[in-house]
Amino acid sequence: GAVVSQHPSWVICKSGTSVKIECRSLDFQATTMFWYRQFPKQSLMLMATSNEGSKATYEQGVEKDKFLINHASLTLSTLTVTSAHPEDSSFYICSASLPGLARETQYFGPGTRLLVL
Amino acid sequence: GENVEQHPSTLSVQEGDSAVIKCTYSDSASNYFPWYKQELGKRPQLIIDIRSNVGEKKDQRIAVTLNKTAKHFSLHITETQPEDSAVYFCAASIYSTLTFGKGTMLLVSP
Numbered sequence: 001g002a003v004v005s006q007h008p009s010w011v012i013c014k015s016g017t018s019v020k021i022e023c024r025s026l027d028f029q030a031t032t033m034f035w036y037r038q039f040p041k042q043s044l045m046l047m048a049t050s051n052e053g054s055k056a057t058y059e060q061g062v063e064k065d066k067f068l069i070n071h072a073s074l075t076l077s078t079l080t081v082t083s084a085h086p087e088d089s090s091f092y093i094c095s096a097s098l099p100g101l102a103r104e105t106q107y108f109g110p111g112t113r114l115l116v117l
Numbered sequence: 118g119e120n121v122e123q124h125p126s127t128l129s130v131q132e133g134d135s136a137v138i139k140c141t142y143s144d145s146a147s148n149y150f151p152w153y154k155q156e157l158g159k160r161p162q163l164i165i166d167i168r169s170n171v172g173e174k175k176d177q178r179i180a181v182t183l184n185k186t187a188k189h190f191s192l193h194i195t196e197t198q199p200e201d202s203a204v205y206f207c208a209a210s211i212y213s214t215l216t217f218g219k220g221t222m223l224l225v226s227p
Binding site for chain 2: 032034042043044045046049093097103104105106107108109110111113
């Protein structure tokens with residue numbers, strides 16, 4: 001149980017284009033999903049917290065107009081990197097938490113590696 | 118906000134030895150402390166967790182201890198095996214938001 005998928009696993013795009021990444025909870029309903037960014041040999045940095053049906057909460061320093069997050073259903077959250085630039089190249093990972101008493105536990109998706117040329 | 122320090126950044130051990138990774142946190146309101154294992158290019162996998170009302174938890178070769186007074190928690194791996202080689206992250210949670218340590222690269226040599 002508690003399986004999270006992400007799509008795509010790899011994406012290469014030209015500078016200035018937009019990229020959408022999907023995060024799905026496959027066998028449970030996730031009221032909360034999280035988006036992280038991880039640069040090589042570094043830790044996971046929380047970008048935003050996404051709650052179903054409401055606006056995402058962004059961490060300090062994360063541009064909400066650049067990283068658009070939509071959580072339209074209990075099993076799907078999307079992250080759109082708008083007007084991507086080479087410095088946005090990174091490993092983007094989503095996670096989802098179980099509802100109820102186990103809500104602190106986060107299960108991670110396999111990640112999306114973004115390369116912006 | 119919460120700040121999590123993790124040591125050491127790298128740890129090399131011989132197969133069969135024990136490995137210990139230590140973390141400290143700053144916010145006494147943190148109440149949940151998971152440990153994740155991440156292999157190169159893959160997702161973080163939850164290996165063990167502990168809540169603030171518990172001092173120690175064990176799962177086969179892995180154990181975690183928590184000292185709330187000192188605000189530190191540790192991961193202990195006994196009888197290490199080469200497949201334990203990976204990056205390990207500790208984290209502290211306040212209101213379901215995780216703050217991660219910088220990670221420890223564990224290398225277990227045969």
